[in-house]
Amino acid sequence: MHGLRIRVRGQVQGVGFRPFVWQLAQRFNITGEVLNDPEGVLIHASGDQTDAFVKALRHEAPPLARVDGVEVSEYAFPAPSQAFEIAASRGAGAETRVTPDAATCPDCLVDIKGKNPRRRGYAFTNCTHCGPRFTILKGLPYDRAQTTMAGFQMCPDCAAEYSDPNDLRFHAQPVACANCGPRLWFEDAEGTEDDAIAVAVARLRAGAILAVKGLGGFHLCCDATNEDAIARLRSRKHRPTKPLALMGRWQEIETYATPSDQECAALASSAAPVVLLAKSAPLPDNLAPGQTKLGWMLPYTPLHHVLLEAVGRPLVMTSGNLSGEPQVIDNDEARQKLAALVDGYLMHDRDIARRLDDSVMQLAAETPMILRRARGFVPETLPLPKGFEETPQVVAFGAHLKSAICLIKNGQALLSHHLGDLDEALTWEEFVKADADYAQLFDHQPEVFACDLHPGYRSSQHAVDHAGGVVFEVQHHHAHLAACLVENGWPLAGGPVAGIILDGLGLGSDGTIWGGELLLGDYAGFTRAAHLKSAPLPGGDAANREPWRNLLAQLDRAGLGDAADRLLAKHPLPLMRQAVAKGVNAQVSSSAGRLFDAFAALLGFEGGQSHEGEAAMWLEALATRAARDEVANAYPFTLQSDGVFDTAPLWQAALRDFDSGVDPGAMSLRFHAGLVGAFAAPARALVLDDKAKAVALSGGCFQNALLLNLTVEALPDVSVLLHTQVPANDGGLALGQAAIAAAARLHDR
Numbered sequence: 001m002h003g004l005r006i007r008v009r010g011q012v013q014g015v016g017f018r019p020f021v022w023q024l025a026q027r028f029n030i031t032g033e034v035l036n037d038p039e040g041v042l043i044h045a046s047g048d049q050t051d052a053f054v055k056a057l058r059h060e061a062p063p064l065a066r067v068d069g070v071e072v073s074e075y076a077f078p079a080p081s082q083a084f085e086i087a088a089s090r091g092a093g094a095e096t097r098v099t100p101d102a103a104t105c106p107d108c109l110v111d112i113k114g115k116n117p118r119r120r121g122y123a124f125t126n127c128t129h130c131g132p133r134f135t136i137l138k139g140l141p142y143d144r145a146q147t148t149m150a151g152f153q154m155c156p157d158c159a160a161e162y163s164d165p166n167d168l169r170f171h172a173q174p175v176a177c178a179n180c181g182p183r184l185w186f187e188d189a190e191g192t193e194d195d196a197i198a199v200a201v202a203r204l205r206a207g208a209i210l211a212v213k214g215l216g217g218f219h220l221c222c223d224a225t226n227e228d229a230i231a232r233l234r235s236r237k238h239r240p241t242k243p244l245a246l247m248g249r250w251q252e253i254e255t256y257a258t259p260s261d262q263e264c265a266a267l268a269s270s271a272a273p274v275v276l277l278a279k280s281a282p283l284p285d286n287l288a289p290g291q292t293k294l295g296w297m298l299p300y301t302p303l304h305h306v307l308l309e310a311v312g313r314p315l316v317m318t319s320g321n322l323s324g325e326p327q328v329i330d331n332d333e334a335r336q337k338l339a340a341l342v343d344g345y346l347m348h349d350r351d352i353a354r355r356l357d358d359s360v361m362q363l364a365a366e367t368p369m370i371l372r373r374a375r376g377f378v379p380e381t382l383p384l385p386k387g388f389e390e391t392p393q394v395v396a397f398g399a400h401l402k403s404a405i406c407l408i409k410n411g412q413a414l415l416s417h418h419l420g421d422l423d424e425a426l427t428w429e430e431f432v433k434a435d436a437d438y439a440q441l442f443d444h445q446p447e448v449f450a451c452d453l454h455p456g457y458r459s460s461q462h463a464v465d466h467a468g469g470v471v472f473e474v475q476h477h478h479a480h481l482a483a484c485l486v487e488n489g490w491p492l493a494g495g496p497v498a499g500i501i502l503d504g505l506g507l508g509s510d511g512t513i514w515g516g517e518l519l520l521g522d523y524a525g526f527t528r529a530a531h532l533k534s535a536p537l538p539g540g541d542a543a544n545r546e547p548w549r550n551l552l553a554q555l556d557r558a559g560l561g562d563a564a565d566r567l568l569a570k571h572p573l574p575l576m577r578q579a580v581a582k583g584v585n586a587q588v589s590s591s592a593g594r595l596f597d598a599f600a601a602l603l604g605f606e607g608g609q610s611h612e613g614e615a616a617m618w619l620e621a622l623a624t625r626a627a628r629d630e631v632a633n634a635y636p637f638t639l640q641s642d643g644v645f646d647t648a649p650l651w652q653a654a655l656r657d658f659d660s661g662v663d664p665g666a667m668s669l670r671f672h673a674g675l676v677g678a679f680a681a682p683a684r685a686l687v688l689d690d691k692a693k694a695v696a697l698s699g700g701c702f703q704n705a706l707l708l709n710l711t712v713e714a715l716p717d718v719s720v721l722l723h724t725q726v727p728a729n730d731g732g733l734a735l736g737q738a739a740i741a742a743a744a745r746l747h748d749r
């Protein structure tokens with residue numbers, strides 16, 4: 001008996017691929033078998049319609065599958081087969097692919113709203129195409145015994161669904177129903193209530209703040225239309241201004257925002273991230289003070305669906321943690337740590353195996369752009385570009401803020417979930433745990449260890465400890481550039497690009513702090529083609545928190561000290577200037593982020609920033625109220641022959657505007673446009689002179705949608721590479737480090 005051997009590669013395990021193949025086999029009268037093995041899915045097929053069968057395999061794959069390749073060859077069956085079977089998995093390491101958690105699918109929603117009491121209103125409904133995955137995973141292979149569902153014995157009905165290839169829940173490891181699965185309850189200081197949703201809704205409507213156990217951690221939740229409740233949440237959490245994420249059904253989102261088609265697609269994707277949307281109708285300003293956008297997400301678990309349906313208004317859903325600490329995931333931990341923050345808990349008894357924050361995205365330059373990469377995206381891998389096929393296993397440890405780890409194996413890069421800022425002791429613990437966890441889960445034995453050039457980063461020290469001394473150090477902004485190249489599939493031998501890297505702080509190759517850079521290079525190396533004129537950071541870390549310090553440094557450096565005397569009279573200027581003159585706690589930096597801070601201080605941003613990027617976000621929001629033709633009045637930056645952008649002309653022009661009472665919104669837009677024009681012109685020239693093949697945009701400042709849009713507009717006739725799947729901020733850094741270290745190792749061979 002003759003037939004075909006069909007190899008399917010990609011994200012094809014744990015996504016309902018085998019039952020999908022089984023159903024296709026019925027449709028096209030195919031006999032044979034399908035099974036999982038270490039390389040993916042293997043099919044042996046015989047019949048008259050194998051061509052149509054293979055075509056359907058490629059084009060009709062289930063929603064969570066990602067088919068990277070289908071290879072077909074001749075196959076001689078050892079014995080005739082009469083039927084099509086799902087055969088047992090073969091080979092060690094089969095079923096090692098893990099898929100990200102996926103938002104509740106339309107079929108499950110029908111069940112939740114349907115008549116069958118097993119699933120009607122049941123908060124833990126899921127199927128082969130949706131539900132918890134990575135957040136319940138304790139070990140591999142991915143089957144129920146290795147998840148936090150292990151303790152729940154399937155009832156006969158669930159067991160029948162699980163073993164029927166024609167059923168929506170065939171091999172859905174977390175399958176459950178009201179008769180056998182996890183249980184929901186409400187509790188507070190008074191006791192416990194089983195009518196959980198009704199009680200929670202009544203409390204939320206009355207202005208209470210609740211802890212709600214979600215997929216990757218607890219949320220703090222309150223009525224998003226209740227200004228007073230929001231204010232209480234902020235004061236209890238000591239979080240004065242950082243924007244709070246919202247959850248709403250389509251009807252709520254469309255009441256308060258007008259999402260574009262692309263924004264709707266991002267909201268509705270299986271990752272169900274928080275998407276930043278422009279406000280179109282008022283909600284309390286204290287949700288995101290001074291901001292023109294709000295972060296929205298759709299309900300993504302059945303629990304969220306039943307809660308939102310019953311409460312009928314948008315809810316604040318911000319991560320349930322003490323300020324600076326990682327999100328709480330354990331019930332007892334929640335009772336201890338969140339007691340002073342909340343009035344009650346919506347709890348359940350399915351454990352969260354791993355902490356995953358909500359992911360955050362926005363649409364900018366007409367493309368989706370990820371700002372925080374966690375739930376719904378992790379542990380999906382990125383295929384490495386052409387030329388990286390023989391790469392050894394690499395681990396890279398990222399930066400210090402917004403840290404994430406990257407693993408390279410088998411030509412794929414796995415960027416870990418967002419871990420947070422390593423200054424915080426508990427986040428540091430999480431980082432160390434995550435390193436061990438990913439290494440174990442993916443059976444990773446790195447030959448190469450990469451980290452940032454900055455020896456003071458905890459992640460760099462960790463790399464040294466684990467590598468036994470030999471680490472590959474990567475310059476911060478070079479890593480940003482490479483991260484952008486990898487996710488755009490830029491080949492190893494693709495040639496140099498011009499990288500506009502507008503960032504906070506990163507140690508440069510010359511020992512000073514960089515951050516406003518035009519680099520020319522690729523994976524193998526780079527030169528610093530141009531950069532912002534550096535200015536001191538008076539007070540070191542304090543200069544990152546307090547924008548006025550950067551304004552002082554910028555004005556003094558531009559020879560405009562008398563303006564600083566006038567504008568910053570209430571600050572201790574003589575003391576600062578003395579410290580700068582002596583070089584005490586005042587390293588110099590070409591940071592673009594600090595230039596944004598300085599400009600925000602000029603336009604009236606007062607005091608300290610309570611979260612990173614606050615002043616820059618404020619400045620961006622200010623510019624959105626200006627007329628778009630203000631772009632033509634861009635402030636001048638002069639590119640000197642030594643490749644340094646002199647910022648003095650910018651400050652002279654801005655002070656003239658300031659003194660003649662020009663609207664701050666217009667000034668902010670002129671500033672954005674000036675910075676963009678300064679970098680876009682030489683970057684474009686590098687491409688037109690054939691010294692670079694494209695322009696890549698990276699660095700934390702490019703989270704600023706206005707800055708990104710203006711930069712793309714300023715480069716109309718050259719190819720521009722943007723971040724879409726990996727953050728432009730330090731959250732993407734490990735990917736670039738890993739690729740650069742891999743390229744160096746490949747070169748040495």
Ligand code: ZN
Nearest residue numbers: 105108127130
């Ligand atoms: Zn489903």
Ligand code: ZN
Nearest residue numbers: 155158177180
């Ligand atoms: Zn059941």
Ligand code: FE
Nearest residue numbers: 503504506730
């Ligand atoms: Fe950075």
